[in-house]
Amino acid sequence: MRSAGLSAHSGPVAVAAVAVSPDTALRAPALTAARLAVSRDLTLAFRRRSQLVQPLAFFVLVTLLFPLAISPELARLRSIAAGVLWVAALLASLLALEFLFRDDAQDGTLEQYALAGQSLTWLLFAKTLAHWLLTGLPLSMMAPIAALSLGVGAAALPGILVSMVVGTVTLSLIGALASALTLGMKRSGALLALLTLPLSLPVLIYGARATELAIAGNAYLAPLELLAALAVLAVTLAPLAAAAAVRISLE
Amino acid sequence: MSWTWFHKLASPPYVYALAARLTPWFAWPAALLILGGLYAGLVLAPPDYQQGEGFRIIYVHAPTAWLSILVYVVMGVSAGIGLIWRMKVAHAVAASCAPIGASFTVAALVTGSLWGKPMWGTFWEWDPRLVSELILLFLYLGYLGLRAGFDDTQRADRASALLAVVGLVNVPIIHYSVVWWNSLHQAPSVMQLGKPKMPASMLTPLLMVLLGFTLFFVALLLVRLRAEVLQRERSASWLREALRA
Amino acid sequence: MKDFLDMGGYAAYVWPAYAVTLIVLFLNIAWARSALARAIAGARRRLGAQERGT
């Protein structure tokens, strides 16, 4: 996908002429830097499209396990649907974390981000946003479909979608922080889950509750607001901590 | 640093010597208080009108549960200090805290479920306090796992310090989420710890063990701190002097 | 003495709880002291190595 919307920049920058004094290197505005960071990761992801499907396939597979393990009876499935969807979403979001920063650390591009003269927090927030667009958002859109298979009525679908969208934002941010923390280690596999899951429990609790209320057709605003509060907290703190973690691993 | 004592605390040799000197001052009072408190709790305190003799488990459950969270707070704060002011000693304190805290969290879980058994009829009850304690254990295990993953002490210190700070911020959030979750599904649990006014004969042993365990933790911390400081020390001259002491 | 041990019927819970706690206390003492001993040994080895200039 040629990254759309990357128009030529304005601003008097000389072509790579020889005698150019050092101070004509104009620093790119933070917004452009973030947009480029997101567009790079999206371009990269669409180059390896098959990998995009994996978290989704895993999510559907996990939701498939429960009817087989428990019972095909829709009434029973509906009563556990919220928990199933959220546990599946939590586990699926773990999948794509391992290599969120590891590839960039190995080929030296993460180092260039740290030395770019831009706020590393802002760039890592952009990377996490791209990660969410590639995993969290698709999961949220898949959840209502999976919910139908668990006997959930169509009326509940918007509620499921909204709570999933808000919840997966926090999951991506916590995951990014855990991924950055384990960057300096050779292999982080199970440790990534051990770091991510305890911190994600509040999201699981409020998310599952919101979905449960939506499925029952009741108002689900209260837990949704708590979920949104977690997202706001995560958006402000997680990128900051992830930047510190990345700097630690680059030392 | 304007406050000289804080500055002094940053220098490993000073801290090593101080820790060596202070340890007995915490260890012996701790031993006395713990033995005295447990004896009083087991023998002198009257049985509880509701739980009978079973309530005496409080004298081991309360202090271990108290230490499990106190140690985590000490770990998180010292980790934060280590990160902000780049103080190796602060990282050494955090590194020393983790195993102590984890062990007391296990003790709190076991004593908690043993105490719950006569009440709830099952060893494991999804009581918000026990669930929070279990999650706290996973936070400790995450910290220990992350720290063990690095071979370079300095990087291990800084990465695990960041996790400790993040964990500390999340502990209240997780706890109240669990309490909120618990209140959804069942009436608040019947066992209200310490809500009814405890007579002095029951309360004094509790305060004795709480103080005793805290002093015990400090003594342990001082011993482990000397070990951690030694591992992080590089200057030969200081090492030679410390080892001769 | 017998009723003391019986703990009003709660013996099966009170004594294990105290046992576990005391075990954790002593384990911590042993663990901390061995950590210190290991660190001192390590420091001595490093000191020896540095003096021999290896």
Place this chain on the structure above:
Amino acid sequence: MNLRDSRAVFAKELQAENLHVWRADRHVLKGVGFVLPLGECLKVSGPNGAGKTTLLRTLCGLIFPEEGRVLADGEDVRADLRAFHASLMYLGHEAPLKADLTARENLRYWIGVRRALPGPALDGALARVGAGAWCDRLVRTLSAGQRRRVALAGLALMFTPLWLLDEPTTNLDTEGQRLAGELMAEQLARGGAIVVAAHQELPDTVRAARVLELAA
């Protein structure tokens, strides 16, 4: 556009003052110090493992020295690390490129994050390093020498006062090494400074470089 940032930090010189760095248990930098006026080139040489890379990474602020300071015009770079980073360009052993992107895309995302990068400037840099023909092939399919040329193209676009180069001429053929020497000469001509870690001799176009010898 904050021109001021990159110039404000740097006008006179880069100074390293008594740098001590340990890597795990190894004391790698033992009190390294030097003063490098802008417009000059410092060559850091020494056997493998002497700490050349560690020194470069300490100078650019990635590694925090346990003792000593890095000063830009007499001021500790940690005072405003981001402005200092905006005024330097660091090239490590590996060319910082994504294998699944083309040379052009890599440059746009790598340099575009740092400075405004119009199309002509990008094309000019690619042409300059002779990458015009294969600039739309995935970097995965390029040779190490070609990747190093793409990194040089990135360097050619960054007119920052300080360049920190780690073995810039590795994998380069004679033509490539001439190009690297040319770029470095231009940087010095512009009044910029270079710290370069290198085993072999620097390309001759680089004016008499000061040499810092790191012991093993």
